[in-house]
Amino acid sequence: MLLAELQNHKLPAEFYQRPTLEIALELLGKVLVCVRPEGVAAGYIVETEAYIGQDDPACHAYKGLTPRNKTMWGEPGLAYVYFTYGNHWMLNTVTERADYPAAALLRGLQPLLGLDLMHQRRQLDQLKGKPADYKLANGPGKLCQALGITGALNGFSLQSEELFIANPPAEAALPPFEVVQTTRIGITRGMDSPWRYYVAGNKSVSKT
DNA sequence: GGGCTGATTTGCT
DNA sequence: GCAAATCAGCCCG
Numbered sequence: 001m002l003l004a005e006l007q008n009h010k011l012p013a014e015f016y017q018r019p020t021l022e023i024a025l026e027l028l029g030k031v032l033v034c035v036r037p038e039g040v041a042a043g044y045i046v047e048t049e050a051y052i053g054q055d056d057p058a059c060h061a062y063k064g065l066t067p068r069n070k071t072m073w074g075e076p077g078l079a080y081v082y083f084t085y086g087n088h089w090m091l092n093t094v095t096e097r098a099d100y101p102a103a104a105l106l107r108g109l110q111p112l113l114g115l116d117l118m119h120q121r122r123q124l125d126q127l128k129g130k131p132a133d134y135k136l137a138n139g140p141g142k143l144c145q146a147l148g149i150t151g152a153l154n155g156f157s158l159q160s161e162e163l164f165i166a167n168p169p170a171e172a173a174l175p176p177f178e179v180v181q182t183t184r185i186g187i188t189r190g191m192d193s194p195w196r197y198y199v200a201g202n203k204s205v206s207k208t
Numbered sequence: 209g210g211g212c213t214g215a216t217t218t219g220c221t
Numbered sequence: 222g223c224a225a226a227t228c229a230g231c232c233c234g
Contacts, residue, residue, distance in 0.1 A: 049226070058226070068219060085227045086216030092226090105226060124229075141227050186226050206227095 002113065003040055006033055006166040010159050016076035020095040024048040024104040025181075025197050027093070029174045031166050032109060034147040039117045041147045043137055044174050045165070047108030047198040047205045049184045051092070053101060058190030061101030071155050072101035079163055081144070081154040088141030091149050093158055093165070107185075107196075109137035109146070110174070110204040118146040134203040177202070 011030065016023060025048075033042040051059040060069040060082070071080040072094060080092040080103050092103035111118055111133050118136045122145055137143040144150070149163070158164050168174075178200040183191055185207060198205040 051226070060226080063220080066219070082226090083218065084225050086218080086225090088227050090226060107226085139227070184226075188225085 002172060003033070003042075005169050005172070006031055006042065007161075007164075009166045009169065010164045011167060013077050013159065016093060016095055016158070017097060018095070020050040020052045020102045020104055021195065023093070023095050024050040024195065025179065027104060027106070027165070028179060028197060028199055029168075029177065031112060031168045031172075032091075032106065032143075032147070032164075033113070033166060034149060034163050035161060036148045038148070039114055041111075041114030041117050041121075043109035043111045043113075043143075043146075043204075044168070045106055045108070046110050046174075046202040047106075048196070049105040049107055050095075050195040051103050051105060052096075052195070056190055056193070058184060058187040058193075059101065059103075062189075065101075069101070072103050073099055074155065075157075077158050079149075079153055079156045079158050081149060081151055083151055085141075089144040089150055090140045091144050091153075105140060106143060107140045108198065108202075108205045109143045110134065110202060111136050111146070112172075117148075121148060122146050138204040139206040174199070180208075 027045045027048050054061050078094040092105045096102040137146040180200050184196045
């Protein structure tokens with residue numbers, strides 16, 4: 001079964017102990033897996049953004065350490081989950097090294113496992129019917145909703161049993177793809193840094 | 209397909 | 222109080 005394969009190919013701690021831009025780039029095509037009591041959901045990462053250090057005006061760490069952004073100063077490989085806009089959770093992977101606040105935001109997922117569960121969680125309106133599969137997690141807020149990720153997972157290790165990122169086995173990998181590098185989305189400061197990456201042509205990218 | 213707008217909570221000024 | 226690493230609904234074409 002694919003889930004067992006994925007569990008055996010978790011990214012090692014060293015993967016996260018590197019420059020954030022490298023990590024954001026290399027996360028593309030990896031598989032994010034979330035195991036909750038109600039079931040398993042997983043998808044290919046197709047869009048990421050880097051937020052790097054206290055000098056990056058768009059990074060939450062810009063204004064210094066607060067209870068909310070504390071996880072960014074933690075060990076690389078932790079999940080930094082935060083709440084914004086009154087409705088939405090966001091998932092990041094902590095990068096670089098402990099005591100240095102940096103993270104890669106996961107912005108888009110191409111659904112792979114647990115499609116029914118994702119539809120159930122993302123159900124908007126009984127009358128409207130199901131959204132297309134590629135729209136289940138094509139955005140950072142939707143991604144968390146589809147996988148059942150909430151603040152309860154903030155500070156969890158991304159090598160845990162509940163939430164982890166894995167290198168898919170060759171037979172389950174995304175077909176070869178090109179990467180587009182561009183500026184970040186949804187921010188009001190630090191808009192010049194081209195720290196967003198996505199899989200060219202993939203429909204689960206939030207905006208092209 | 210694209211543009212505009214209200215929703216709704218948390219954390220910090 | 223207000224801004225926020227957003228989303229969905231509604232209108233238009």
